[in-house]
Amino acid sequence: xxxxxxxxxxxxxxxxxxxxxxxxxxxxxxxxxxxxxxxxxxxxxxxxxxxxxxxxxxxxxxxxxxxxxxxxxxxxxxxxxxxxxxxxxxxxxxxxxxxxxxxxxxxxxxxxxxxxxxxxxxxxxxxxxxxxxxxxxxxxxxxxxxxxxxxxxxxxxxxxxxxxxxxxxxxxxxxxxxxxxxxxxxxxxxxxxxxxxxxxxxxxxxxxxxxxxxxxxxxxxxxxxxxxxxxxxxxxxxxxxxxxxxxxxxxxxxx
Ligand SMILES: C[S@@+](CC[C@H](N)C(=O)[O-])C[C@H]1O[C@@H](n2cnc3c(N)ncnc32)[C@H](O)[C@@H]1O
Numbered sequence: 609x610x611x612x613x614x615x616x617x618x619x620x621x622x623x624x625x626x627x628x629x630x631x632x633x634x635x636x637x638x639x640x641x642x643x644x645x646x647x648x649x650x651x652x653x654x655x656x657x658x659x660x661x662x663x664x665x666x667x668x669x670x671x672x673x674x675x676x677x678x679x680x681x682x683x684x685x686x687x688x689x690x691x692x693x694x695x696x697x698x699x700x701x702x703x704x705x706x707x708x709x710x711x712x713x714x715x716x717x718x719x720x721x722x723x724x725x726x727x728x729x730x731x732x733x734x735x736x737x738x739x740x741x742x743x744x745x746x747x748x749x750x751x752x753x754x755x756x757x758x759x760x761x762x763x764x765x766x767x768x769x770x771x772x773x774x775x776x777x778x779x780x781x782x783x784x785x786x787x788x789x790x791x792x793x794x795x796x797x798x799x800x801x802x803x804x805x806x807x808x809x810x811x812x813x814x815x816x817x818x819x820x821x822x823x824x825x826x827x828x829x830x831x832x833x834x835x836x837x838x839x840x841x842x843x844x845x846x847x848x849x850x851x852x853x854x855x856x857x858x859x860x861x862x863x
Pocket of ligand 1: 704727773
């Protein structure tokens, strides 16, 4: 698919409200009301959808607690896979609590740009506020399963703990969309959960938590991310590493 003027027009419509809001210094008048997918409202209303959820979770100690003290390590694993000075156009799919996006914005090289998409209004507004000091960064509403960007738009894309929160159909479409909007030679970096090694007690504790709070997460234990890539896609490179006794994984896919 090629970029068409109607696609470009759609993109401009999404981006311009933020630029306008910034230019006017309107910090508390977020311009979009995105539609939240049913699974997100049903399963994760308490974590992302309600404004008070974002206000509660978006604190370093809380994020670090959820990631068992590994927030900085995992954040830097993802960011280092993108580079110290990140050239060209970067896309972060889905907002992330803590300082992930700020650190990412700080690594954007002069002339480069960072776009962050999310489907829910509260995380977007929160990210927009955090990123006001970084003019290269902008936030936009988009469902990751149907990205509002032309083919081959981005040089690199990052997803941080997103896939385990999605039902299979959304996960498949999200990966396929990410690969579609990557430029040839571009890189997709994914950091997410992985099945802990045999002697790690978390292997037996996590399923209890997943059962109550994260019903789609066990999929990422049972399957390799490679299995969810489009059937006809042949990566130029696919590299997976696991960390912290197998609890987390980093996958880098080059198109
Ligand atoms: C990146 S994930 C989890 C990140 C991690 N728990 C953290 O915040 O540190 C959470 C975000 O994904 C977003 N999200 C979930 N489904 C989405 C979709 N289909 N399209 C775009 N964003 C989505 C949620 O709205 C939420 O802001």
